[in-house]
Every structure is written in C-alpha cells, then in structure tokens.
Amino acid sequence: MTGIQLILGGARSGKSRYAEQQACDSRASVAYIATAQALDSEMDQRIEHHRNRRPAHWLTIEQPLQLAAAIEQAPADALILVDCLTLWVTNCLLHEDPQCWPAERQALLDTLAKMQADGSRTVLLVSNEVGYGIVPMGDLSRRFVDESGWLHQSIAQMADGVTLVVAGIPMRVK
Secondary structure, eight states: OOSEEEEEEOTTSSHHHHHHHHHHHHTSEEEEEEOOOOOSHHHHHHHHHHHHHSOTTSEEEEOSSOHHHHHHHSOTTEEEEEEOHHHHHHHHHTSSSTTHHHHHHHHHHHHHHHHHHHOOOOEEEEEEOOTTSOOOSSHHHHHHHHHHHHHHHHHHHHOSEEEEEETTEEEEOO
C-alpha cells in the first residue's frame, strides 16, 4: 500500500484497526496524527483505547485543527496515518473562526496534491463514511455530513486507493 490511501467505514467498523495493520505491515516508521480531543470522559476512553492499541515506537502527533501542517511536519521517511478526518472536520466546523474549515480543507487538499505529485510518501487517511444514514434534522449536522462527503470525494479522486471497511472486512473500492 503506497501513495494516498483513503480508508472509510462506519463507527466501530474496524477502519482504524485496518489502517494500523497496514502501517505495521509496511515495516516503515510511522507518524500517527491524531485529531481527537478529549472533551468528555467517553472520548477520553476512546482516545486511551486507540493509544493502547498503537505500537509505542510510533511517533504520535496530536493535532485537532492544522492537519496539513502536521502532515508536512511529519518526518520525511515516515508513513503518515491520520485518524480521523471526520473528527478533524468537526473540530474545524466548531471552531470560533468561520474561516477555519474552508482554509484548513484547502490546505489539506493542496498538501495531498503535492504529495501525490511527488509520489514519495504514503499517507493513510481514516474517516467515517457518514452518508448512509438519513438526512440529519439540524443544520450543523447536515453541514457536517455534506462537508465530510465532499471532502471524501475530493480525496478519493486523487487517492491511489480507497478502501471501505465493513464489520472488520476491508473492501477495495479503488
């Protein structure tokens, strides 16, 4: 698995575990970029679960907002694993600066396009596929689903591979 890889799945689908296994199988050094924020005890437990599952020698970069900058700052020889895009989208949409999301989205897409053009890095991008449910009632929820879907489409177009994980089973889409 090389280049830009988008790994999608529902909550508890096994997408993170699949991405982590791909990173381990690569035998490369890994820079793990975590976008979650422990804003409540349940999220703190989720973060701790992910931390405990990762190899201790992986470099962990915690970055809830400036994802493109974190990717660019990762060591040049490292495989980059981002978990997860939908938490990052949420963080940006909820930020007090209304320009946070459009600016960070464009920065990420520009960074990925540069990486794709030079072909020297492997980036695994984990995200929740949120488009299978009903249209949410609230405007923020609808915006989240829309923005996540549009982001996934943009990344999938440039990605070398797209994998959908369902019930722990990876299915190659692209």
